[in-house]
Amino acid sequence: MNTTRDASALTLAAQHQLEIEGKERFGFGANWKRYLNLLDERRIGEAMASLQHFLDVKDLNNKSFLDIGSGSGLFSLAARRLGARVHSLDYDSNSVACTESLRQRFHPTDPKWTTTTGSVLESDTLPPRESYDIVYSWGVLHHTGNQWLAADNAAARVAPGGKLFIALYNDQGWRSKAWLKTKQIYNALPASMRWLVLWPCTALLWGPKVILDTFKGNPLKSWNAYSNTGQRGMSAWFDVVDWVGGLPFEVSTPEEVMNFHRERGFVLTRMRTCAGGLGCNQFVFERR
Numbered sequence: 001m002n003t004t005r006d007a008s009a010l011t012l013a014a015q016h017q018l019e020i021e022g023k024e025r026f027g028f029g030a031n032w033k034r035y036l037n038l039l040d041e042r043r044i045g046e047a048m049a050s051l052q053h054f055l056d057v058k059d060l061n062n063k064s065f066l067d068i069g070s071g072s073g074l075f076s077l078a079a080r081r082l083g084a085r086v087h088s089l090d091y092d093s094n095s096v097a098c099t100e101s102l103r104q105r106f107h108p109t110d111p112k113w114t115t116t117t118g119s120v121l122e123s124d125t126l127p128p129r130e131s132y133d134i135v136y137s138w139g140v141l142h143h144t145g146n147q148w149l150a151a152d153n154a155a156a157r158v159a160p161g162g163k164l165f166i167a168l169y170n171d172q173g174w175r176s177k178a179w180l181k182t183k184q185i186y187n188a189l190p191a192s193m194r195w196l197v198l199w200p201c202t203a204l205l206w207g208p209k210v211i212l213d214t215f216k217g218n219p220l221k222s223w224n225a226y227s228n229t230g231q232r233g234m235s236a237w238f239d240v241v242d243w244v245g246g247l248p249f250e251v252s253t254p255e256e257v258m259n260f261h262r263e264r265g266f267v268l269t270r271m272r273t274c275a276g277g278l279g280c281n282q283f284v285f286e287r288r
């Protein structure tokens with residue numbers, strides 16, 4: 001068993017549970033558990049292609065890869081398949097269990113993939129500073145409750161010459177504030193009543209596309225194509241649940257993210273913004 005279960009992991013698990021019970025945190029890991037039923041080779045291939053494209057590499061042979069907030073574990077698996085030595089870490093024990101289940105399923109006796117419970121906000125649960133060739137933290141730092149401390153801690157794990165690949169929610173001004181309120185209401189409701197928020201949000205997010213696709217003859221064209229249209233092997237439904245539920249929730253502008261990392265000695269090598277819209281801006285920085 002490569003999973004670390006020590007006293008600090010148990011304390012983190014208790015803290016995590018308290019945040020869930022206090023309605024301050026969404027249970028990301030429970031959503032990932034359901035998503036894993038959909039996992040297949042095509043989705044794994046999409047995840048690998050996303051890493052290859054953004055990191056501008058064919059493979060990750062002889063590279064070390066730290067996956068902070070590993071979620072389903074899909075990107076740890078993708079990095080391992082590309083040849084990296086991988087360490088996966090997540091705050092949610094269900095996410096850790098998902099990642100561990102992928103490790104057991106695809107690389108059961110592999111010493112080059114370890115998983116652990118940890119928090120990017122707690123330095124003592126993280127590997128030493130400047131120790132990884134690639135630090136990957138996609139869609140995580142804005143869900144910690146302190147995204148700039150999280151960003152600082154993640155960046156500090158990148159070795160000189162190494163790369164940092166992060167994705168952070170775009171700041172949409174009043175729209176982001178309205179989404180924060182929606183997420184708070186969603187999490188405050190008992191599980192059996194959350195559909196009252198989830199369904200109208202799904203209609204708001206997907207309605208226009210479905211109407212457009214209906215005129216083109218196939219109402220579910222975009223919905224069904226979601227997992228293989230540059231969405232990293234994700235699923236339309238589980239991404240909606242993750243978006244509507246995802247709390248804590250913070251946002252940032254591309255300028256803020258770029259300046260923050262420039263001040264810490266990073267150079268931007270690739271970026272994909274969501275053009276002012278809803279979703280994540282993606283960044284790859286290199287530590288010079």
Ligand SMILES: C[S@@+](CC[C@H](N)C(=O)[O-])C[C@H]1O[C@@H](n2cnc3c(N)ncnc32)[C@H](O)[C@@H]1O
Nearest residue numbers: 028069071090091092095119120138139140144
């Ligand atoms: C939206 S998911 C993203 C998962 C994965 N990185 C991906 O790209 O599919 C966010 C993940 O961040 C984790 N997370 C939230 N706060 C964290 C923290 N303080 N430290 C580490 N992971 C955290 C959540 O448990 C969840 O699994």
